[in-house]
Amino acid sequence: MNRFLQVVDVSDAVGTAIRIAPGPVPEEIPADQAPGRVLCADVIAGEDIPGFDRSIVDGFAVRANDTAGAGDAAPALLRNTGRVSMGDPESPLSVTNGTCVYVPTGGVLPAGADAVVMTEQTDTAGDMVLVKRPVAHGENVLMHDEDYRRGAVILPAGRRISPQDAGVLAASGRTMVTVAKKPVIGIISTGNELVPVSATPGPGQVRDANAPMIAAWLQEFGCIPRLYGIVRDERSSFEQALAKALPECDAILLSGGSSKDDRDMTAGIIAGSGEVLVHGITIAPGKPTIIGRIKNIPVFGLPGHPASAYVVLLVVVRPLVARMLGKTETPLVTTRATLGTNIPSQKGREEYVRVRLENGIAHPVFGKSGLLNTLVLSNGLIRIPAGCEGLEQGSTVDVILW
């Protein structure tokens, strides 16, 4: 029995990837560099936000009771006693029964007032204001703790900081933020047929397309890719590259060929200094994937066909690095579409079919997984579960966008 033969299904492979992932390492960084990073600790409101009762319209601050029953025919008559200035720290203005104060959008609600009447619903005559609509208590006012109350969780740990979140961080006065360190992911390319991008391939040679693709994907996902170049398919140079990468990286991806020899050598080298946990996944494309570990560093062997490598990045490597970043929400972005053609599928393997989305129709981009052009021509993937024999034209499908 081959000790490496441990073909597992996708959920087992993902489970293994998550299980061996090192947890996030916190670091403090300036808040203006935080967007796109993942929070490593809850952000708590240190004070009420906005901190004072504000008007959300241009209008007159009033006591709501004074406007009861007001209408076009019988407006409420209030005396205007002043005007709030924006950002004025010391407003001596207050509202009593029968009076009102002009307040611009965002201005402080004067003491005594409990609502604001929009300018559009008033007329003025000298210092008198005719209110033509009644307002309720609190109307057109943002209360001092209505956005966030002191002590509330503003943003939870595990959240990727969006542009909107950057606004909330600023509002709460955060100049430094605790986020997960960007994991350093090593990429070692193996294959005697590979030459660097800058070289002109000779007969039988191709440029290493996968390493730059993997690096770009890792960077987009919030990691630091570290390229270790191309090593020949010899145990010694492979082991040398691995020995260099292991102390410098939090995880390592081996981007190799897809031949049986390649897979066996990769598995043999991982097993030599660590353990092979998965050797083959019931996924198409992407079957010849290896998951192992050396000294607690996850070491993955990715398939050599570019489309296979990319699918494995999305389906198996993604949960690994999400866990390393401490990300709690990691749904793949999907959109619903109608399938343009029948897709046959083989039972017993989870299949990912590249599709081109056009006007809500998903057109399968059939093609060998060795073709780069299918990755460029498609803009998404349809997942066909292992137990399914295919999908019919016209059925509704969820397309994973890329």
Next chain:
Amino acid sequence: MNRFLQVVDVSDAVGTAIRIAPGPVPEEIPADQAPGRVLCADVIAGEDIPGFDRSIVDGFAVRANDTAGAGDAAPALLRNTGRVSMGDPESPLSVTNGTCVYVPTGGVLPAGADAVVMTEQTDTAGDMVLVKRPVAHGENVLMHDEDYRRGAVILPAGRRISPQDAGVLAASGRTMVTVAKKPVIGIISTGNELVPVSATPGPGQVRDANAPMIAAWLQEFGCIPRLYGIVRDERSSFEQALAKALPECDAILLSGGSSKDDRDMTAGIIAGSGEVLVHGITIAPGKPTIIGRIKNIPVFGLPGHPASAYVVLLVVVRPLVARMLGKTETPLVTTRATLGTNIPSQKGREEYVRVRLENGIAHPVFGKSGLLNTLVLSNGLIRIPAGCEGLEQGSTVDVILW
């Protein structure tokens, strides 16, 4: 008549934004920095890719004719005359009638062969190979120009370079790429009530949340935000900041208050040195938006409420900067969902309702547009066209994801 009163609908505003946007400026950068950038010129294949006929499986290179009619009971019998090594520049091996050569995945198809039989469909006995399935001409082979033919457009100008595209760029030998320069977008915050993030707001003051939010959004979209700090609501300091920003920026966003005074001052200052093209958009939230131009530099006045500012970024500023980047495809990413509650809407304005997506149900996050928390609690937007009076619970909606 107010010379500034030029309220327009959303499509007019977007049209104006695109019309006044400066076009993309090309620059050459190293290909490994290109992912996420926008191509400024087509990338053309300088040679056939992969450049030679390759096997896409582990198997035996054969002449397809030799396998005609082969089956389990009557296998075709071929003599194995050797083994292709990966990346071997000078393969002396060739296939003639009655012979075959072992070739690993990715290996060169030997001269004379026109197909590959997978190992799994053969048995071996000494140097004889028993082929149990017929193969067609070209089967399991990637032809030398099957990925890209010399002269073909690999990636078109205007495309944002994806991780997959980075792989294609590498395969085509591109070490430098011509992309659009990142537009420098100035952000000037105005408002007497605003204090910097690092300050503790006094009574009536709030921290400037919008500028960091806008900056983060611009960065994510591929621009360089340049923050000019907070200026007081006085014509002179406002004009000073604008005079500093104009020669340094490709476009300028004024992040101001939402009061009528703020809007009028912003419009007045733009009109003073340039022209106001739009003053108000029939969009909710986001009506108090100003579009102008000073010396061919687009200058936008954004609304002060954070949710309004964010909607205007997505709907109006996005087409501006997309045009500045030369982006050809700029669809907002949407997903289909079922509406969880009725949403009333006012006819005559295009409304954007924040929603929380959960298990395919879109729950509206109602709340004042001055609230930051609605931006954090929601993860998308539903657009309600100007002619529509609302959407019914249970109807199918497209949610713009954020």
